[in-house]
Amino acid sequence: MDLIDRKYRILQAIIDDYILTALPVGSRTISRKYEQKLSSATIRNEMSDLEELGYLDSPHTSAGRVPSNKAYRLYVDRMLRPAPLSVEETAFIRSCFDSRVQQVEEMTTRMAKALSSVTHYTAAVMTRTPRAEQRLSHLQLVPVSERRCLLILVTTSGAVRQHILDLDAPIAPDELYTVSRVLSQKLAGCPLSQLSEELSTLASGTPDAFRGVVSAMAQEAPPAGQDDISSLAVGGRSNLLSYPEYSDVDKAKSLLSVLETKEKIVGLLSQHGEMEFSVRIGPETGLEEMKDCSIVTASYRLSDGRVNTIGLIGPTRMQYGKVLSVLSQVGQSLGEMLEEQNGQP
Amino acid sequence: MDLIDRKYRILQAIIDDYILTALPVGSRTISRKYEQKLSSATIRNEMSDLEELGYLDSPHTSAGRVPSNKAYRLYVDRMLRPAPLSVEETAFIRSCFDSRVQQVEEMTTRMAKALSSVTHYTAAVMTRTPRAEQRLSHLQLVPVSERRCLLILVTTSGAVRQHILDLDAPIAPDELYTVSRVLSQKLAGCPLSQLSEELSTLASGTPDAFRGVVSAMAQEAPPAGQDDISSLAVGGRSNLLSYPEYSDVDKAKSLLSVLETKEKIVGLLSQHGEMEFSVRIGPETGLEEMKDCSIVTASYRLSDGRVNTIGLIGPTRMQYGKVLSVLSQVGQSLGEMLEEQNGQP
DNA sequence: GTTAGCACTCAATCAGGTCGAGTGCTAATC
DNA sequence: GATTAGCACTCGACCTGATTGAGTGCTAAC
Numbered sequence: 219m220d221l222i223d224r225k226y227r228i229l230q231a232i233i234d235d236y237i238l239t240a241l242p243v244g245s246r247t248i249s250r251k252y253e254q255k256l257s258s259a260t261i262r263n264e265m266s267d268l269e270e271l272g273y274l275d276s277p278h279t280s281a282g283r284v285p286s287n288k289a290y291r292l293y294v295d296r297m298l299r300p301a302p303l304s305v306e307e308t309a310f311i312r313s314c315f316d317s318r319v320q321q322v323e324e325m326t327t328r329m330a331k332a333l334s335s336v337t338h339y340t341a342a343v344m345t346r347t348p349r350a351e352q353r354l355s356h357l358q359l360v361p362v363s364e365r366r367c368l369l370i371l372v373t374t375s376g377a378v379r380q381h382i383l384d385l386d387a388p389i390a391p392d393e394l395y396t397v398s399r400v401l402s403q404k405l406a407g408c409p410l411s412q413l414s415e416e417l418s419t420l421a422s423g424t425p426d427a428f429r430g431v432v433s434a435m436a437q438e439a440p441p442a443g444q445d446d447i448s449s450l451a452v453g454g455r456s457n458l459l460s461y462p463e464y465s466d467v468d469k470a471k472s473l474l475s476v477l478e479t480k481e482k483i484v485g486l487l488s489q490h491g492e493m494e495f496s497v498r499i500g501p502e503t504g505l506e507e508m509k510d511c512s513i514v515t516a517s518y519r520l521s522d523g524r525v526n527t528i529g530l531i532g533p534t535r536m537q538y539g540k541v542l543s544v545l546s547q548v549g550q551s552l553g554e555m556l557e558e559q560n561g562q563p
Numbered sequence: 564m565d566l567i568d569r570k571y572r573i574l575q576a577i578i579d580d581y582i583l584t585a586l587p588v589g590s591r592t593i594s595r596k597y598e599q600k601l602s603s604a605t606i607r608n609e610m611s612d613l614e615e616l617g618y619l620d621s622p623h624t625s626a627g628r629v630p631s632n633k634a635y636r637l638y639v640d641r642m643l644r645p646a647p648l649s650v651e652e653t654a655f656i657r658s659c660f661d662s663r664v665q666q667v668e669e670m671t672t673r674m675a676k677a678l679s680s681v682t683h684y685t686a687a688v689m690t691r692t693p694r695a696e697q698r699l700s701h702l703q704l705v706p707v708s709e710r711r712c713l714l715i716l717v718t719t720s721g722a723v724r725q726h727i728l729d730l731d732a733p734i735a736p737d738e739l740y741t742v743s744r745v746l747s748q749k750l751a752g753c754p755l756s757q758l759s760e761e762l763s764t765l766a767s768g769t770p771d772a773f774r775g776v777v778s779a780m781a782q783e784a785p786p787a788g789q790d791d792i793s794s795l796a797v798g799g800r801s802n803l804l805s806y807p808e809y810s811d812v813d814k815a816k817s818l819l820s821v822l823e824t825k826e827k828i829v830g831l832l833s834q835h836g837e838m839e840f841s842v843r844i845g846p847e848t849g850l851e852e853m854k855d856c857s858i859v860t861a862s863y864r865l866s867d868g869r870v871n872t873i874g875l876i877g878p879t880r881m882q883y884g885k886v887l888s889v890l891s892q893v894g895q896s897l898g899e900m901l902e903e904q905n906g907q908p
Numbered sequence: 909g910t911t912a913g914c915a916c917t918c919a920a921t922c923a924g925g926t927c928g929a930g931t932g933c934t935a936a937t938c
Numbered sequence: 939g940a941t942t943a944g945c946a947c948t949c950g951a952c953c954t955g956a957t958t959g960a961g962t963g964c965t966a967a968c
Contacts, residue, residue, distance in 0.1 A: 242961090244960065244961050244962085245961075245962080246960080246961075256910085256911095257910070257911050257912080258911095258961095259910075259911050259912070259913090259963095260909085260910060260911070262961090262962065262963075263909095263910090263963095265962090266962090266963080276961095276962085277919095278917080278918060278919075279916085279917050279918060279961080279962060279963090280916085280919075280959090280960065280961045280962060281918080281919075281960080281961065281962090282960080282961065282962090321725075327825075355705065355706075355707070356705040356706075358703050358705075358715070360701040360703075360717045361700075361701075362700070362721045368717060368721060368723070370703070370715060370717075370723065372705045372713060372715075376707050376713060376727070378713070378715065378723065378725050380723050395744075399740075453823070454823070455800070455819065455823060456816050456819035456820040456822075456823055459812050459815060459816040459819065460816065464812075465812055467804050467809075467810055467812065467815070470804060470812070470815075471801050471804040471805065474800065474801035474804065475801040477801075478798070478799070478800060478801055587930090589929065589930050589931085590930075591929080591930075601941085601942095602941070602942050602943080603930095604932095604941075604942050604943070604944090605940085605941060605942070607930090607931065607932075608932095608940095608941090610931090611931090611932080621931085622950095623948085623949060623950075624930080624931060624932090624947085624948050624949060625928090625929065625930045625931060625947085625948045625950070626929080626930065626949080626950075627929080627930065627931090
């Protein structure tokens with residue numbers, strides 16, 4: 219057992235060192251910096267074993283060793299030491315959660331910017347509302363031109379959606395007003411996913427003059443389907459260029475190109491499961507372009523039903539400890555902010 | 564005059580060739596590919612003159628010549644030949660203007676993506692409404708919780724803005740409804756910039772029960788100030804990495820970092836003056852990080868008062884002819900789309 | 909089991925040499 | 939006077955071979 223413990227420690231030392239330097243680490247480095255009781259030769263033997271076990275790779279014969287993805291997996295699952303944040307870092311993160319920020323958009327953008335600047339990785343922040351939880355709170359039709367009006371839907375969580383309706387026949391502003399009032403009352407509390415259906419049903423029992431409007435609404439109402447992405451922001455894409463793993467411009471290009479594709483980012487963030495944190499390493503991300511990257515995601519359920527998912531993207535040798543500390547600090551600050559918001563009714 | 568004409572032609576040939584290859588161009592290349600009547604020695608003499616005049620730079624003694632920013636300026640102002648687009652390109656641009664796209668957001672994103680993929684440069688698209696032109700069309704208060712409600716402002720151009728209001732005292736949903744109705748009628752047509760002021764005035768003449776709401780609105784109403792940016796999208800940032808001028812990762816990083824800063828992009832696009840197109844070369848962009856870039860902007864006034872500004876960002880040796888052709892095709896398609904939209908009432 | 913010692917490997921670095929694209933100048937030509 | 943051929947010169951790019959040093963793997967001794 220003692221031996222195994224030693225192998226463990228050596229592997230951990232190698233990973234720690236590699237995360238720090240991005241340079242293949244040799245036996246001598248370990249013996250000097252981490253395990254002074256052992257000679258480099260001993261370390262070499264252990265390293266040789268670790269390589270055979272699949273935890274280390276050697277770029278070539280006379281370079282040091284580099285941790286494999288399997289090693290990172292073990293590292294994240296078992297070896298992770300929390301990296302405490304500095305006072306400044308904590309304060310900075312806190313300061314980003316200003317309860318007066320109203321727009322979801324602005325909130326996600328700020329968080330993405332802040333997280334990328336604290337971690338020096340790329341940050342992606344997404345706020346979505348699971349479709350099942352969205353209910354109509356209020357509905358309003360606003361005239362825009364003679365045959366065109368704006369349909370505004372407000373959900374119970376305070377989100378606002380808007381659709382332009384093209385009408386078959388002109389309708390007077392006052393009538394739109396009446397329709398809004400009636401429908402608003404009838405449909406309050408209706409889940410968004412069933413809205414279209416409800417409207418169709420209502421349309422048949424509506425006086426001719428209004429039927430056109432109501433069926434136009436039924437058409438434009440959001441279809442049942444995936445969740446609603448209320449907001450997505452990515453910050454610090456260019457941060458990744460600092461890391462030697464992307465000094466190859468072609469690699470960098472293909473990675474940055476992925477990070478420009480909204481759908482792929484949403485995909486990456488949506489893989490997040492039930493647990494609070496998730497770490498995906500290299501190929502586990504599921505994207506060929508990201509096989510040298512890791513993504514750490516965290517998900518927070520806000521009180522109004524919205525779900526906030528954060529992803530930090532960096533090289534596989536990213537500072538997992540620090541990243542997780544940052545994310546849990548974010549979770550804490552987020553909680554405090556929401557409490558404060560609800561506490562000042 | 565004939566001499567001057569020849570210098571002109573040679574300079575143009577040099578710029579054309581450099582734009583194509585990004586390699587310093589030598590006298591022999593010009594004499595073979597562009598001016599077969601002249602020997603390389605003659606070209607050399609001319610090039611020497613052009614260098615003295617400030618139109619050419621030589622990276623070192625035995626390399627060819629490279630156009631200076633002054634040369635690009637002349638090229639853009641006087642030498643530009645329109646580069647006709649291929650049928651596919653035209654079709655592709657047209658196809659991006661689907662009149663059924665409703666959201667401004669989606670429109671700008673699509674345009675940015677399309678333009679960057681046609682040109683292989685970075686595209687930034689901004690839609691803004693000059694503050695002076697925005698007038699209130701409709702106003703609605705929607706209850707969210709007991710002491711909190713949502714203020715929705717719809718402008719005559721159909722834009723929707725929302726603010727959360729925190730109220731001093733609780734107010735019943737029905738009362739919010741009444742207030743909305745009255746204020747909507749009183750304030751319809753009021754320029755947004757004066758809204759806050761108007762509301763303050765109205766507040767004093769309002770029954771006590773409602774005064775709280777009205778003054779809360781006055782506080783949150785958009786202050787007079789700069790224009791409203793309804794939407795900003797950037798596409799194809801990673802395209803720039805393909806160009807040899809950014810094979811230096813540090814350069815690339817500082818440029819991409821600028822292209823991630825919303826404010827700087829808005830700044831770049833806002834410099835656009837009265838004319839339809841504007842080309843800013845190198846230092847003319849006003850940003851140190853962009854001293855090796857050019858930006859071509861185009862601005863289109865939409866029928867509802869909004870202004871759409873497009874910027875294409877590339878290396879100073881960008882294909883100005885092609886870029887301008889693309890932008891004017893965009894202008895045309897945009898016009899067609901709007902016409903179509905208004906023609907189907 | 910641990911370690912000292914040694915042969916071996918291989919990328920990185922440097923110096924020297926060659927190549928070729930390009931210039932600038934001069935003298936001859938049109 | 940403009941044009942051009944010719945030539946010396948420059949300088950980066952590229953290739954080559956030698957050197958260095960970090961690192962390994964193996965073996966034999968402790």
